[in-house]
Amino acid sequence: KTNQQWGGRFNEPTDAFVARFTASIDFDKRLYAQDIRGSQAHARMLNKVGVLSDEELKAIIEGLDQIRGEIERGEIDWSIELEDIHMNIEARLTDRIGITGKKLHTGRSRNDQVATDIRLYLRDEIDLLLAEITRLQQGLLEVAEREADTIMPGFTHLQTAQPVTFGHHLMAWFEMLSRDYGRLSDCRARLNYSPLGAAALAGTTYPIDRAYSAELLEFSAPTANSLDSVSDRDFAIEFCAAASLIMTHLSRMSEELVLWTSAQFDFIDLPDRFCTGSSIMPQKKNPDVPELVRGKSGRVNGHLIALLTLMKSQPLAYNKDNQEDKEPLFDTVDTLKGCLRAYADMVPAIQSKGEQMREAARRGFSTATDLADYLVRKGMPFRDAHEVVGKAVALGVKTGLDLAEMELAQLQQFSDTITSDVFDVLTLEGSVNARDHIGGTAPAQVRSAVATARAQLAAR
Numbered sequence: 001k002t003n004q005q006w007g008g009r010f011n012e013p014t015d016a017f018v019a020r021f022t023a024s025i026d027f028d029k030r031l032y033a034q035d036i037r038g039s040q041a042h043a044r045m046l047n048k049v050g051v052l053s054d055e056e057l058k059a060i061i062e063g064l065d066q067i068r069g070e071i072e073r074g075e076i077d078w079s080i081e082l083e084d085i086h087m088n089i090e091a092r093l094t095d096r097i098g099i100t101g102k103k104l105h106t107g108r109s110r111n112d113q114v115a116t117d118i119r120l121y122l123r124d125e126i127d128l129l130l131a132e133i134t135r136l137q138q139g140l141l142e143v144a145e146r147e148a149d150t151i152m153p154g155f156t157h158l159q160t161a162q163p164v165t166f167g168h169h170l171m172a173w174f175e176m177l178s179r180d181y182g183r184l185s186d187c188r189a190r191l192n193y194s195p196l197g198a199a200a201l202a203g204t205t206y207p208i209d210r211a212y213s214a215e216l217l218e219f220s221a222p223t224a225n226s227l228d229s230v231s232d233r234d235f236a237i238e239f240c241a242a243a244s245l246i247m248t249h250l251s252r253m254s255e256e257l258v259l260w261t262s263a264q265f266d267f268i269d270l271p272d273r274f275c276t277g278s279s280i281m282p283q284k285k286n287p288d289v290p291e292l293v294r295g296k297s298g299r300v301n302g303h304l305i306a307l308l309t310l311m312k313s314q315p316l317a318y319n320k321d322n323q324e325d326k327e328p329l330f331d332t333v334d335t336l337k338g339c340l341r342a343y344a345d346m347v348p349a350i351q352s353k354g355e356q357m358r359e360a361a362r363r364g365f366s367t368a369t370d371l372a373d374y375l376v377r378k379g380m381p382f383r384d385a386h387e388v389v390g391k392a393v394a395l396g397v398k399t400g401l402d403l404a405e406m407e408l409a410q411l412q413q414f415s416d417t418i419t420s421d422v423f424d425v426l427t428l429e430g431s432v433n434a435r436d437h438i439g440g441t442a443p444a445q446v447r448s449a450v451a452t453a454r455a456q457l458a459a460r
């Protein structure tokens with residue numbers, strides 16, 4: 001017996017292995033709710049234009065509602081022979097309501113159907129992800145405000161550079177995530193067009209109303225070209241690119257959390273509930289959550305490359321290659337959701353160790369630039385000031401003294417322009433407070449950045 005959905009022109013049944021090899025039901029069953037929603041909109045449209053009668057429409061809508069219930073109660077036996085979610089649901093509908101079920105696929109193809117399903121799916125998931133990014137950002141604002149005055153070393157090359165405030169550092173994370181939020185929102189806006197009606201590739205001969213089904217599904221409008229509608233998965237690739245960037249950001253944050261929780265940095269503590277121990281070393285408390293997030297960035301990047309590669313050589317219009325878009329896409333969504341959730345839960349619980357951070361900033365000659373700027377204000381060209389301070393640092397390295405700990409006379413041997421007011425700029429507070437402009441690290445700027453950011457979140 002050949003396939004019941006398309007077996008008419010076939011003379012022998014599909015090879016059993018080929019049936020399993022080509023089926024997608026194992027993973028695309030996840031699209032059942034979107035598939036049913038899309039089918040119901042399609043049926044309503046067919047009824048509006050006179051292709052389905054009111055009774056037929058009613059039977060289809062109710063039948064699909066019941067199938068949704070069956071699926072959610074786990075009562076459906078998915079069939080490999082029926083290949084995918086689309087044909088499984090359609091066959092079940094025909095089982096339930098009889099011949100009318102076979103009319104649902106009028107003026108439609110699985111090609112525009114699946115393109116619709118994925119867009120609906122991704123749109124829903126993006127909304128959840130956007131909410132989770134916002135939750136994480138709210139947590140960051142909370143901690144940033146609390147830590148607006150906390151001084152830590154800022155780094156370049158992972159070498160102590162200049163003092164910054166911990167709040168300022170966290171607000172850098174906030175900014176990364178704001179751009180991520182924007183990218184996901186852009187992706188959502190660009191994918192939100194309805195492929196329904198593109199049918200297999202060329203459109204359909206029925207007097208369809210594409211604007212109507214688009215509206216029922218809350219799409220902005222129908223897509224403009226039928227060939228493009230069923231073939232391109234650029235929206236999924238764009239989503240994965242945005243996801244890769246989010247994971248890149250989370251991975252960088254993770255790297256910092258891992259460093260900061262080490263005994264060598266000792267800048268912060270993560271609550272026990274976000275860490276695990278070692279089965280052999282009793283003293284261990286490992287930052288597993290950040291490490292795992294950092295590691296998971298790898299699979300998300302991999303999925304992006306998988307989708308780019310599966311798309312790149314496809315001639316118009318639909319090709320079965322596109323069936324391979326789903327597993328990477330689903331895993332990207334799941335991974336991202338888990339990582340964002342972990343971060344949104346964990347970030348507000350970060351406990352800073354202000355004394356240790358401060359001590360690290362003090363030890364690293366982090367106010368050397370402030371001393372150079374001081375000399376410039378007294379009339380010395382910057383390059384000369386750089387040289388003078390470099391010599392003072394060399395002395396500090398030898399004696400183990402930070403610049404602020406040296407005697408005035410010691411400093412004056414490098415330049416007699418230095419007077420006792422120098423100690424105002426050599427303090428850590430003096431250094432951060434002096435960077436008091438938009439985007440600077442001064443506590444006052446951190447507070448105002450937090451206020452601006454709160455207003456941005458409130459306006460979302």
Ligand code: ARG
Nearest residue numbers: 024084110111114320322323
């Ligand atoms: N399972 C298919 C996919 O995921 C649905 C579309 C199949 N269309 C076709 N003509 N074989 O892409």
